[in-house]
Amino acid sequence: MNLADYRAEFPVTRDCAYLNHAAVGPLSARVVQVLERFLRARQRGDLALIDWPPATEETRGLAARLIGAAPEQIAFINSTSDGLNLAANALPIDAGEKVILCDMEFPANVYPWLNLQRRGVEVDIIPHDGGGLSPERLASVIDRRTRVVAVSSVQFLSGYRADLPALSRLCHKAGAYLVVDAIQSLGVVPMDVRAAGLDILVTQGAKWLMAPIGIGFIYVRPELIAQLHPVYAYYRAVAEPEPWLQYDWTLRQDARRFEVSSPNVVGLYGLREALKLLLEVGIERVWPHVLDLGDRLLAGLDTLGIEVLTPGEHVRRAGIISCRTDDVTGDLQRLSDAQVQVSLREGYLRIAPHFYNVPEEMDRLLSVLEGS
Numbered sequence: 001m002n003l004a005d006y007r008a009e010f011p012v013t014r015d016c017a018y019l020n021h022a023a024v025g026p027l028s029a030r031v032v033q034v035l036e037r038f039l040r041a042r043q044r045g046d047l048a049l050i051d052w053p054p055a056t057e058e059t060r061g062l063a064a065r066l067i068g069a070a071p072e073q074i075a076f077i078n079s080t081s082d083g084l085n086l087a088a089n090a091l092p093i094d095a096g097e098k099v100i101l102c103d104m105e106f107p108a109n110v111y112p113w114l115n116l117q118r119r120g121v122e123v124d125i126i127p128h129d130g131g132g133l134s135p136e137r138l139a140s141v142i143d144r145r146t147r148v149v150a151v152s153s154v155q156f157l158s159g160y161r162a163d164l165p166a167l168s169r170l171c172h173k174a175g176a177y178l179v180v181d182a183i184q185s186l187g188v189v190p191m192d193v194r195a196a197g198l199d200i201l202v203t204q205g206a207k208w209l210m211a212p213i214g215i216g217f218i219y220v221r222p223e224l225i226a227q228l229h230p231v232y233a234y235y236r237a238v239a240e241p242e243p244w245l246q247y248d249w250t251l252r253q254d255a256r257r258f259e260v261s262s263p264n265v266v267g268l269y270g271l272r273e274a275l276k277l278l279l280e281v282g283i284e285r286v287w288p289h290v291l292d293l294g295d296r297l298l299a300g301l302d303t304l305g306i307e308v309l310t311p312g313e314h315v316r317r318a319g320i321i322s323c324r325t326d327d328v329t330g331d332l333q334r335l336s337d338a339q340v341q342v343s344l345r346e347g348y349l350r351i352a353p354h355f356y357n358v359p360e361e362m363d364r365l366l367s368v369l370e371g372s
Contacts (some may be wrong), residue, residue, distance in 0.1 A: 022350055059275065067296055073255050078214050080203060083218040084181060101151070102128045106155075110125070147176055178200075183204050190290075199220075202217075211273075212266065214264050225254060295360065296362045300366035335365065340368060
């Protein structure tokens with residue numbers, strides 16, 4: 001990987017050590033170029049953009065390739081909240097049955113399930129184990145009333161990376177579905193949904209995928225697709241949308257039955273280019289590089305005696321490192337003044353480097369914290 005070439009794709013690197021991908025990822029030059037092309041076409045009144053249907057299917061194929069799925073198992077959505085609400089309302093969950101979450105989940109993976117309480121569904125939010133939902137903790141609470149376990153592949157605050165295959169085995173043994181919010185891992189951590197045994201995976205493109213805001217996708221295990229009905233009735237969800245006046249409510253047999261009829265076309269163009277870039281670099285190369293940057297950060301934070309929330313072991317960590325200094329608000333401002341971009345979440349500085357970041361940027365952050 002020629003890192004210097006890829007850094008040139010991200011103009012933010014000229015002035016800033018951008019370490020905030022868990023919040024929102026910057027757009028590459030090639031993504032911006034394709035967005036500009038789309039907007040200029042719209043400005044000219046070219047409403048047809050005859051290449052967008054094949055571009056949509058190309059994007060679907062790239063998304064499938066990223067997670068080890070087939071294109072027909074992918075549907076485009078606007079946000080993880082959309083996908084999680086779809087899962088919560090389409091899965092067969094009856095009154096008296098149970099959904100299990102842990103208390104480290106981002107609200108997007110909590111409220112759709114709490115909303116089911118009005119139907120008599122029990123939602124069990126259990127204490128985390130080391131920053132997330134461990135197989136041991138799940139094994140202690142899962143039972144035959146459990147219908148869904150909803151978990152983030154990587155927790156937004158602690159950075160804990162879930163053991164998805166182990167969680168999946170526990171779920172399926174109990175007759176439950178595993179629903180995964182993958183927004184904090186896709187783009188960094190390799191994913192094979194079939195090997196991991198996932199039932200539903202949901203993501204959005206604006207973070208580690210470095211795509212526009214408002215575009216993402218959902219994966220549904222093929223055996224489940226025909227069992228799940230769309231939450232809303234979209235005219236493009238049917239097998240034969242034309243002729244328009246035939247009104248034949250026969251749903252598609254693939255995941256496109258869950259897609260809206262007016263897609264975020266500009267977002268799809270951007271997502272296509274963002275996925276091309278990541279697959280060109282290779283997630284198998286992104287992953288060890290990001291882990292190495294994390295190792296460098298953790299070693300430096302340990303030297304400075306700074307409290308770290310994130311697990312240190314590679315098997316439980318992804319791209320997020322969260323730490324707490326004596327003056328987190330002041331340190332956030334000092335980092336910003338030094339052109340080092342991170343987030344403040346729940347009293348922790350959250351640091352999230354990506355593949356184009358370099359070790360010197362980790363040292364730059366540590367130097368600011370050392371001088372505070």
